[in-house]
Amino acid sequence: MKKLFFAFLLAAAPLMGFASGGGVHLDDADIDLSDEASLQRGAKYFVNYCLSCHSAKFQRYNRMARDLGLTEEEVKQNLMFTTDKIGNTMTIAMPQEQAEAWFGTAPPDLSVIARARGVDWLYTYFRSFYVDESRPFGVNNIVFPDVGMPHVLWELQGPQKAVFRTEQDAAGNETHVFDKFEQIAPGKLSPGEYDDVARDLTAFLSYVGEPIQMKRKSMGIWVLLFIAAFFGLAYMLKKEYWKDVH
Known part of the structure; x- marks a missing residue:
């Protein structure tokens, strides 16, 4: 029995290390997949801010309508581009070659990103962009260092800067450790309202990763x-x- 227990710990250790986000503190997403209104808002944010670059090619519009308590007509009017069909998957029109030229690499499909990264990682990621003029798009991210995409939600959140503190180990080596964020300018939303946006978007991506999970x-x-x-x-x-x- 002890051998089985230790074998389980050894098997789970890499997963626990991956979920920790590389030592960065991850905030609790606290999503509710039974909240249809939250999922509907998350779908709206995904279509408006993410779907131009990131696909969700394993998710169909008509399946989303059925699962989120929407009619197909509501999805057509509010959550689809005019060229799409209700039975289509959530793909993008951007050619991979152009995406690689613009961003350095093609933006990944987000169908299973919540399952791969975890909802706490996603929620923290959406809230952890900060101004960094050394980066191509002028921003960086605490949980995803040297991220290769712009902060598409910056108008809602407002720009913020990351404050680092210097720590010294026993050998005298100094390292810069993230301490906190400081708001540079207000966004269209208050910090609490933006957190709700991040939570709704995280909930929707969690649903997309496994629509049948509830x-x-x-x-x-x-x-x-x-x-x-x-x-x-x-x-x-x-x-x-x-x-x-x-």
């Missing part, structure tokens, strides 16, 4: 209840079969 979790509860009830019946049956042996 049903899966609900079904899992019933499966566990069935197993618990069946275990009781199986145990009583076992006692009945073996009563004369023991």
